[in-house]
Amino acid sequence: MHSTTARALALPALLLLALTACGAEPEIVPATVAGDATGTPAAGGRTLNLGPDQKRVRAEKVDSIASRVPAEIAEDGRLTxxxxxxxxxxxxxxxxDDTTIIGVETDIAQLVADVLGLEIEPQTSSWENLFLAAKSGKYEVVFNNVTVTEERKDLYDFATYRVDQLGWQVPENSPIKEIAKPADIAGLRVSVGSGTNQEKILLDWDKQNKEAGLKPAEILYYQKYGDVLLALKSGRVQAYFGPNPSIAYNIAVSGGSRIVGTFSGAGPDLQGLIAAMTKKDNGLVKPVSEALNTxxxxxxxxxxxxxxxxxxxAIPESQINPPGLPRQGA
Known part of the structure; x- marks a missing residue:
């Protein structure tokens, strides 16, 4: 398996796993906000620290969990x-500072490292290479908005820590109180990203409405999220259906809008789950899950x-290798 030929054969399969059903990373347009010289924007009565000194939330080591980390991972005192x-x-x-990596994923990884009694050693890579590095063991664990899928479980172990969520965004002054079912979008002007899973869900909802004799939605497409925000502000669009994290971040730093509903990124039949990813059967996933539950x-x-x-x-507990998105073509 270490030959050049084996690696060449494995690469296409790994890239397919990386590129399908994978919580694709949305384009984010930096918000223009009032803030101080350290890059801490103030919005809606809250502050977000965007500087390199994060003052992260920390946790205490739990010896009983730390002792279960495989020796070959624990011996250098670091969690890569x-x-x-x-x-x-x-x-x-x-x-x-354009150098320090911050965000919810780094903060959760820090908590896990703390419980395991290890120093976190962050490494950055392209999305596709994260899978290759996890499979080889170069990265001991990956925290990067990875959705659990049945194909991925063949090669990796997973410990869940967030739901895979889509959100409905409306202007702050919108009369819309909730979007939870197809009938809620009947007759509305709504925006969604072309070619996305949320577009499939939206088109299915619109089809159900038409079959039920309800007014169809007017679906508008924009290439950039910044254009969506302008359309919401001007009233050209009444609601936007997109990745919940990017919407929540925009609301936190800019204000002016709110979330009126969420929906599973896996569709109506399964709640998608985001998980820490480790090399299959390397013994790390159980202590990682226990640390998350702590x-x-x-x-x-x-x-x-x-x-x-x-x-x-938020999830009520971390699970190891739960049911994932179905296999492609299943």
Whole structure:
């Protein structure tokens, strides 16, 4: 398996796993906000620290869990964690020094490292290479908005820590109170990204409405999220259906809009789950899951999610290798 031929054969399959059903990283347009010289914007009565000195929420070591970390991983005292270096607030993105990687993923990884009694060693890579590095063991764990899928479970182990969520965004002064079912979008002007999973869900909702004799939605497409925000502000669009993290971040730093509903990124039949990813059967996934459950129980986990405006993506407990998105073509 270490031959050049084997690596060449494995690469296409790994890239397919990386590129399908994978919580794609949305384009984020930096918000223009009032803030201080350290890059800490103030919006809606809250502050977000975007500087390199994050003053992260920390956790205490739990010896009984730390002792279960495989010796070959624990021996250097470090936990090598893979993140995307491409930037997707509030998941992972560069701080104001353009070097330090910050975001909800780095904060949760820090909590896990703390419980395991290890020093976090962050590494950044492209999205596709995160999978290759995890499979080879170069990265001991990946925290990067990775959705659990049945194909991925063949090669990796997973410990869940967030739900995979889509959100409905409306202007702050919108009369819309909730979007939870197809009938709620009947007759509305709505925007969605072309070719996305949320577009498939939206088109299915619109089809159901038409079959039920309800007014069809007017679906508008924009290439950039910044254009969507302008359309919402001007009234050209009444609601936008997109990745919950990017919407929550925009609301946190800019205000002017709100979330009126969320929906599973896996569609109507399964709640998609985001998870820490480790090499298959390397023995690390169980202590990682136990560490996550520790910080869920003691409240540190909630502090981190609330810090980044993602409280609505919390899970009650971390699971190991739960049912994932179905296999392609299944």
């Amino acid at each position: 964690v893979g993140f995307s270096g491409e930037g997707s607030p509030p998941l992972t993105f560069p701080a104001t 910080v869920i129980e003691n409240g540190r986990y909630k502090e981190v999610l609330d810090r980044w405006g993602l409280g609505n993506e």
